[in-house]
Amino acid sequence: MKRMLFLIITALCLFTGRVYAESIHDTAARLESLSPEIRLDSASPDEILKQVYEYDPRLEMYFGGYNGTSYGSYSIINMKYINSNIPLSQIYVAENEDELRELVTRGLLYCNESINIVLKDRSYKSIDMNELYDRIEAECPYGIMGVESYNTSTSDNSLTGDSTYHIAVKYRYATDELMKEKRETEAKAFTVVGSNIAYDMPDYMKVKTIHDYIINNCKYAKDYDTNKDPDYYTAYGALVKGRAVCQGYTQAARILFDLCGIDNFTISGKSHDDAHTWNAVKLGEDYYHIDITWDDPLTYDGVDMLIYDYYNTDDTKMAEDHIWDRDKYKPCVGKTYNYTNTLRLMASEGMYTQPYKSFVSVFEKYRPLGDVQQIDKAPVQVYELGVRSWNYREFAALSAVLFILFMIFRKKEERL
Numbered sequence: 070m071k072r073m074l075f076l077i078i079t080a081l082c083l084f085t086g087r088v089y090a091e092s093i094h095d096t097a098a099r100l101e102s103l104s105p106e107i108r109l110d111s112a113s114p115d116e117i118l119k120q121v122y123e124y125d126p127r128l129e130m131y132f133g134g135y136n137g138t139s140y141g142s143y144s145i146i147n148m149k150y151i152n153s154n155i156p157l158s159q160i161y162v163a164e165n166e167d168e169l170r171e172l173v174t175r176g177l178l179y180c181n182e183s184i185n186i187v188l189k190d191r192s193y194k195s196i197d198m199n200e201l202y203d204r205i206e207a208e209c210p211y212g213i214m215g216v217e218s219y220n221t222s223t224s225d226n227s228l229t230g231d232s233t234y235h236i237a238v239k240y241r242y243a244t245d246e247l248m249k250e251k252r253e254t255e256a257k258a259f260t261v262v263g264s265n266i267a268y269d270m271p272d273y274m275k276v277k278t279i280h281d282y283i284i285n286n287c288k289y290a291k292d293y294d295t296n297k298d299p300d301y302y303t304a305y306g307a308l309v310k311g312r313a314v315c316q317g318y319t320q321a322a323r324i325l326f327d328l329c330g331i332d333n334f335t336i337s338g339k340s341h342d343d344a345h346t347w348n349a350v351k352l353g354e355d356y357y358h359i360d361i362t363w364d365d366p367l368t369y370d371g372v373d374m375l376i377y378d379y380y381n382t383d384d385t386k387m388a389e390d391h392i393w394d395r396d397k398y399k400p401c402v403g404k405t406y407n408y409t410n411t412l413r414l415m416a417s418e419g420m421y422t423q424p425y426k427s428f429v430s431v432f433e434k435y436r437p438l439g440d441v442q443q444i445d446k447a448p449v450q451v452y453e454l455g456v457r458s459w460n461y462r463e464f465a466a467l468s469a470v471l472f473i474l475f476m477i478f479r480k481k482e483e484r485l
Contacts, residue, residue, distance in 0.1 A: 092110055092117075093117075093120055093121055093124050096109065096118075096121050097124055097125050097128060100121060100128045100131065100148070101125075101128060101157055103131065103148075103150050103153055105147060106145065106146070106147055106148075107145075107146050107148060108143060108144070108145055109144045109145075109146060110142070110143050111142075111143065111144060112139040112140070112141060112142060112143070112144060113139075113144075114135065114137060114139070114144045114146050115228055117144075118135075118228055119228050119229055122226065122229050122231070123229075126162045126187045126189055126229075126231065127161075127162060127187060128157075129187045129226045129229065129231055129233055130151075130152050130155060130160045130185055130187060130233050130235070131150045131151060131153060131155075132148075132150075132151070132224075132226050132228075132233075133148075133149035133150055133151040134149045134227075135147060135148045135149060136149075151224065152233075155185050155235070159183065159185055159438075160185045160187065161185065161186050161187070162186070162187050162189060163186050163187070163189065164189050164190070165188075166188075166196060166201075169186055169188050169196070169234070170201055170204060170205060170208075171435075172184070172186050172438065173186070173205060174205050174208065174209050175435050175436065175437060175438050176238070176438055177209075177212040177213060177216065177238065178209060178211055178251075178431065178432070178435050179248065179437045179438065180238075180244035180247050180248055181238065181438060182237065182238055182239075183235070183236070183237055183238070184234075184235075184236040184238065184438075185234070185235050185236075186234045186236075187231055187232070187234075188232045188233070188234065189229075189231050190231070190232070198219075198221050202219065207334060207335075209431060209435060210304070210320055210324050211251050211254070211255065211324070211431050214247070214250075214251055214303050214304060214305070215240050215241050215242065215247040215251075215299070215303055216238060216239075216240060216241075217239045217240060217241045217299075218238075218239045219236060219237070219238055219239075220237040220238075221234060221235070221236045221237075222234075222235045222237075241299035241302070242299055250300070250303070250305040250309070251305075252432070253305065253309055254303070254304050254305045254308055254309060255324075255431060255432075257308045257309050258304070258321075258324050258325055258328055259328070259428050261282060261308065261325060262325060262328045262329060262425060262428075263424065263425050263428075265282055266278050266279070266329060266425070267422055267423055267424065267425075268424060268425050268426075269421045269422075269423040270421045271414075271418070272329070272331055272352055273352050273406045273414065274418065274421070275326075275329045275331060276326070276331060276350050276352065276359065276381070276406075277380075277411055277415075279322060279325045279326060279329070280322075280359060280361055280364065280380060281375060282325075283307060283308075283318060283321055283322060283325075283361050283365075284364060284375045285373075285375060286308075286311055287306075287307045287308075287311050287312065287313055287317075287318065287321070288311060288312050288373070289312075289313070289314065289318075289365055289367055290306070290312040290313055290314050290317075291367055293314050300312075300313075301313050301314045301316075301317055302314060302316040303316070303317050304317060304320040304321040304323075304324050305317075307320070307321035308321045314362075315346050315362040316346055318361045318362045318365070319335055319346040319347055319348055319361070319362070320335075322348045322359070326348070326350060328425075328428060331350055331351070331352075332350070332351035333348055333350045333351065334349050334398065334399070335347075335348060335349075336348070336358070336393050337393070338392050338393030338394070339391070339392040339393075340360075340363065340390055340391045341390060345362070345391070347359065347360035347361070347362065347379070347391070348360070348361065349398065349401055352381070352403060352405070352406045353403065353405055353406070355402055355403030355404075355405070356399050356400065356401040356402070356403060357381040357382065357383065357401050357403040357406060357407075358379065358381070358382045358383070358384070358387040358401045359379065359380055359382075360387075360391070361379075363378065363379045364376050364377060364378060364379050364380060377408040380407070380408045380411075381406050381408060381411065382401075382407065383401055383402050383403060383404060384400055384402060
């Protein structure tokens, strides 16, 4: 009889847990449909809502607060929703800043005009979005190719401590055309490196080869003010169309340096009183400035020239007619691989013939956001960024209740 009573209690507890889980499911469905008024089977709406957001964090993108009244065993709340125009299927979840950056990179690479992410970082710290975009540019130059502007809005969920990021991106032209140009640019970059640079060349020779190739195959687009061709600002303009301004030169160089495994970064500043960008490369233990744009001068008679005035220079030399925030960038103090020394070193080098056998496409490394499976309210959800169990706390709580009931029943049995 006592055993039967225990089994009945256990069954009731399991049923209660199932009802509770279904209650979370139903509440999540009402939040997803943006219902203005919701009844909760609890006098503590905060606790129920927190568990709903644990169950499906994407719903936090819509959370704008609530007000309501508790009636002993239940509550009636009126929800305030934000971002109601964003489909749930276009909201993604990141556990930390690294995953946030990867999701933003994927969105930019594939030209998403709206990128929506819930960041589940309980040790919350403010994220500098400008630094985030700088890192994306460093890790995936194709990601920022063709981007005209970003508009990032964030909000914090006071119940969970999570944050939401809605990023509206404006591109310089149609996304289908931009995707085509990104793929053409990558294919061209593979060809340039594969045809002009040997795998076993020392890095300083690779840098000079890239510097010379861009200048010999690209003209400065002096008509950019009147032509307004957006390609002038991209690696596509420099590598495929052969016409670009400083942004195109710099972006093309960065892509080629990356393919050769050369540590490099982009510097933004001013030169000759105009906004300007150029590259920095690491050779040996030191960094060097390399301004390919100003080494491809405009001449009065239109004759092409290749000079080395801004080739592998240090901070002191570059500061003569360039201005940049030195606190923002690593110092460039190298002297060993300046142009004069480079020529001496090359004179003593042998032949290098080992070709590059293959390249990894950026489109293989970063998949579209749609390829990242979304949680479908299953106990365990697997998607490309890892394995998550959003409602593990329900099962943990149920196990604890069963254990407590078992101990109570066992003590009563011992007293009998």
